Amino acid sequence: MAFPDIALVLPLAIGLVAAALAARLGGHRAAIAGSVAAGLAFLAYVLVSAGAEGGAAPASAFWSVPSLGIAGGLRLDGLSLLLALLITGIGALVLLYAGRYLQGDPRLTRLVVLLLLFMVAMLGAVTADDVITLFVFWELTSIASFFLVGYDHEKAGARKAALQALLVTGGGGLALLAGLILVAMAAGTTSLSGIIAAREAVLAHPAAMPAMLLVVLGCFTKSAQFPFHFWLPNAMAAPTPVSAYLHSATMVKLGVYLLARLSPVYQSEALWQDLLTGAGLLTAATGALLALRENDLKRVLAYTTVTALGTLVLLIGIAPDLSATAAVTFLLVHALYKAALFLVAGILDHETGTRDAAALGGLRHAMPWTAAAAVLAALSMAGLPPFVGFVAKEIVYEAKLATGGAAGVVAGIGFLVNAAMVAVAGLLSWRIFFGPRRPTPRAPHDPPKSMLAGPVLLASLGLLAGAAPGLVGAWLLDDAATAILGRPVEVPLKLWHGFTPVLAMSAATIALGLLILLGWERLMPRLRGVAAMDRFGPSRGYDRALARVIDFAEGTTRAVQHGSLRGYMRTLLLVAALAPLAVLLARGGVDLPESGGLDPRAFAFGLVALGAVATALARSTFAAVMAVGLVGFGTALVFLTHGAPDVALTQFTVEVLLVVILATVLIRLPVKARDIRTPRQRAGDAAVAVALGGSVAMLLLAVLASPFDPRLGEWFGENSVPAGHGRNVVNVILVDFRALDTLGEIAVLAIAAFAVIALLRGAARPLRPGN
Amino acid sequence: MDASLILRVSAPLLLWVPMAVSVYLLIRGHNAPGGGFVGGLVASAGLVFYAISRGQEAALRAMRLPPASWCGIGLLTALGSGLLAWLDPSAGYLTHRWWFPDISVTLPLGTALVFDIGVYLTVIGTITAMVFALVGEETG
Numbered sequence: 001m002a003f004p005d006i007a008l009v010l011p012l013a014i015g016l017v018a019a020a021l022a023a024r025l026g027g028h029r030a031a032i033a034g035s036v037a038a039g040l041a042f043l044a045y046v047l048v049s050a051g052a053e054g055g056a057a058p059a060s061a062f063w064s065v066p067s068l069g070i071a072g073g074l075r076l077d078g079l080s081l082l083l084a085l086l087i088t089g090i091g092a093l094v095l096l097y098a099g100r101y102l103q104g105d106p107r108l109t110r111l112v113v114l115l116l117l118f119m120v121a122m123l124g125a126v127t128a129d130d131v132i133t134l135f136v137f138w139e140l141t142s143i144a145s146f147f148l149v150g151y152d153h154e155k156a157g158a159r160k161a162a163l164q165a166l167l168v169t170g171g172g173g174l175a176l177l178a179g180l181i182l183v184a185m186a187a188g189t190t191s192l193s194g195i196i197a198a199r200e201a202v203l204a205h206p207a208a209m210p211a212m213l214l215v216v217l218g219c220f221t222k223s224a225q226f227p228f229h230f231w232l233p234n235a236m237a238a239p240t241p242v243s244a245y246l247h248s249a250t251m252v253k254l255g256v257y258l259l260a261r262l263s264p265v266y267q268s269e270a271l272w273q274d275l276l277t278g279a280g281l282l283t284a285a286t287g288a289l290l291a292l293r294e295n296d297l298k299r300v301l302a303y304t305t306v307t308a309l310g311t312l313v314l315l316i317g318i319a320p321d322l323s324a325t326a327a328v329t330f331l332l333v334h335a336l337y338k339a340a341l342f343l344v345a346g347i348l349d350h351e352t353g354t355r356d357a358a359a360l361g362g363l364r365h366a367m368p369w370t371a372a373a374a375v376l377a378a379l380s381m382a383g384l385p386p387f388v389g390f391v392a393k394e395i396v397y398e399a400k401l402a403t404g405g406a407a408g409v410v411a412g413i414g415f416l417v418n419a420a421m422v423a424v425a426g427l428l429s430w431r432i433f434f435g436p437r438r439p440t441p442r443a444p445h446d447p448p449k450s451m452l453a454g455p456v457l458l459a460s461l462g463l464l465a466g467a468a469p470g471l472v473g474a475w476l477l478d479d480a481a482t483a484i485l486g487r488p489v490e491v492p493l494k495l496w497h498g499f500t501p502v503l504a505m506s507a508a509t510i511a512l513g514l515l516i517l518l519g520w521e522r523l524m525p526r527l528r529g530v531a532a533m534d535r536f537g538p539s540r541g542y543d544r545a546l547a548r549v550i551d552f553a554e555g556t557t558r559a560v561q562h563g564s565l566r567g568y569m570r571t572l573l574l575v576a577a578l579a580p581l582a583v584l585l586a587r588g589g590v591d592l593p594e595s596g597g598l599d600p601r602a603f604a605f606g607l608v609a610l611g612a613v614a615t616a617l618a619r620s621t622f623a624a625v626m627a628v629g630l631v632g633f634g635t636a637l638v639f640l641t642h643g644a645p646d647v648a649l650t651q652f653t654v655e656v657l658l659v660v661i662l663a664t665v666l667i668r669l670p671v672k673a674r675d676i677r678t679p680r681q682r683a684g685d686a687a688v689a690v691a692l693g694g695s696v697a698m699l700l701l702a703v704l705a706s707p708f709d710p711r712l713g714e715w716f717g718e719n720s721v722p723a724g725h726g727r728n729v730v731n732v733i734l735v736d737f738r739a740l741d742t743l744g745e746i747a748v749l750a751i752a753a754f755a756v757i758a759l760l761r762g763a764a765r766p767l768r769p770g771n
Numbered sequence: 772m773d774a775s776l777i778l779r780v781s782a783p784l785l786l787w788v789p790m791a792v793s794v795y796l797l798i799r800g801h802n803a804p805g806g807g808f809v810g811g812l813v814a815s816a817g818l819v820f821y822a823i824s825r826g827q828e829a830a831l832r833a834m835r836l837p838p839a840s841w842c843g844i845g846l847l848t849a850l851g852s853g854l855l856a857w858l859d860p861s862a863g864y865l866t867h868r869w870w871f872p873d874i875s876v877t878l879p880l881g882t883a884l885v886f887d888i889g890v891y892l893t894v895i896g897t898i899t900a901m902v903f904a905l906v907g908e909e910t911g
Contacts, residue, residue, distance in 0.1 A: 107866060118817055131789075265809060395812065441894055470793055528908040645804040646804045646805075646806070646809070648804075649796075649804050649805070649809050650808060650809050650812065653812040653813055653816060654812060656816055657812060657815065657816050657819065657898065657902075659905075660816070660819055660820070660823075661819070661902055661905065663908050664819075664823065664902075664905075665905055665906065668906065724801075724867075724883070725801070725869055725881060726799075726801035726802055726883070727801060727802040727803070727884075728801055728802050728803055728804065728805070728806070730806070731800045731801050731805070731806040731887070732801065732883075734806065734807075734808070734887075734890075735801075735807070735867075735883045735884075735886045735887045735890070736867055736883050737807070739853070739883075739886055740864070740865055741869075742849075742890060743849050743850065743853075743865070743886075744885075746845065746849060746889070746890055746893040746894070747846060749842075749897040750842035750843070750845070750893055750896065751891055752897065752901075753838065753839065753842055753896060753900040754839065754842070754900075755896040756900065756901045756904050756905070757838075757839065757900055757904050759904075759907060760904040
């Protein structure tokens, strides 16, 4: 290994340091610093991967918790490298862009810091070689997404969208955690490479299928698969740089990433194939259809992202070698063109003041550079040669045609979906930048270089990669596909395949796409008019489910937290009375201890009984407190006469304090001296009291009747002096043998004290009489 | 509430006698009934009586530090007493160490007593914090 173990931690550390630095710098300079940091992290990954020897994936096991069976660590194989480079590379461009896009916005610093933290979480998630580490980073990306979607937190829509994204992906995250734990238990290791190596054991486990379903569910919510796709378009409430980064290029690919990562384990399972193929197809089709009925540029792009994610899941579900290469190629291509188009959409919004696709047109003269970037990216999206999008589309078609039985359906739907993508690509380039110039709220011109850099660079990369697909394949994609398949694969990527059926399909796709584009102006409103799509979508289901959860919570709160102190006390005491009785009955009744005759020391019990009766009969609360004190002193006497002077001493002191405290408090409380309960209430309270007393008495009798094991007491008695140098066994246990327990107890005491201070500081005043 | 003259005059006595008793209980606790917990309770009782007779302000002044600080110091003392165990690398945390200085009578001194002092201080802090918070300000 040419690099030390810690090398893979370096990019994460760079991100964290940059986040701290950005918080200090603030504003535009924070964005620059973040961009530089992301670039450095990119460089670090390139160096580490170049330094890897003999094809072995660099790994670092820099942390582990053996007692929990966690052997955490990071690992950088082909698939991780592909994603890490996308995350850091696009991250650098997006941060640069964001600094200008939101210049002057006081919240820019927060955005930059969140983006950097998100980047770190993403890098951790895609390089983690341990499912628990992966899960923690996975959830961190959801949390970062929550804050970024809710960037405009003063808008109700943004708050709702943020919560929706969090609940959907977080809910899926819970399923994922359960699934990963089951898988890890089956494999006997939490290490991802270990799980893949233990494929047979994972599949043979009785809970193998539930585990798989849970993991798939988690991945589907994260990658916005049908029926969870609805959160993604709503997440467009985030500023455009966030949408470009999180919700098209990186975070939503995390689910795809984990599916690809676990593909070596499950790829031969029929259920896995059916599930991924089915959900992928449905998602792709839904996304394409919904994209055509939107006119907000960002929502159009969001739905095409849904389509792309569906296609990726579909490709992972298809078994043959070709699909793995197709998946990684399409993943790269999509990240490049989609991020570019999102950034273009942001520029349009920024410069013209509108994101309505129908309101924009003929902008090529006003913003030539933006137009160039948009056209390049759109051509890649439409899959025209010589762009890398063409390479991807060809190989995706080939993979779909090789599906086997369902090839016709898969390729047919794929054809229609791709035609829709061609139409959308035309919409985003041709319609907006060519044709008649339409009036816009602001006079548009090209944005500054820092905003142009991202889209221009990403779109040009699409062209470059298309010109030399074999090079990209050998450098990045072969290794990534190998990771998905679990065996070496080498599919030479070519721009020109000759005149094949696939080429004919491509041509037909473009023709149909252009037809849709021409009819878009009429098609879009008509599709939009289909209200059923709004009424019966899963988005509605989410709203209803959420409303029901809130209703349920309100109902239980009303039932349980009714606000009556007497009611709370009654519930507590009844549970305390009935729980031991239930246990005793379940054990088959109570054994009574043998009676040893009347002990002269029993006089103390008489005192206790006297106190109890006096308490019950007391007319005023004050008298009742005093009488309860009598019970306590009687109990202390029992301790004293039965050989526990230490406990007795404590009991005496506690009783003194208790009576003093209660008396002092009672003097201050505006308590009515007279009992205001109705006879009925008094009878009910008496029943509760008798139940509790009876229950405790039974419990004590049962305890006395059970055999007593004196070994522990004897051991402490024998070892107290030699080991603890003390003759007071109780004290030696407290401060020596069980000192750690005592430490915990006094910590609890202190915490209780702080809680009382916090609770009563505000309430102290109303406790006074007269208030 | 105005305390009676008798109570006010005897207040210092009611403070210092329980204090002395509590320290006695604390120290002898290892070999006879007593210990940090009971000692702390007795000391708290003394402070609460003092607060009743002279006012909470006076009791807080007598304590020098706020009750929460007593809790903190107590916890740190107990925690710290365990750290000395690491003078012997093989011993676990909170393994007490003992010294037997030979001054006419053998006097066993150990970190166990330090731990108990921690308990004592924490108990005083807790009880006084709770009582003073419950009872509220006596004056102004």
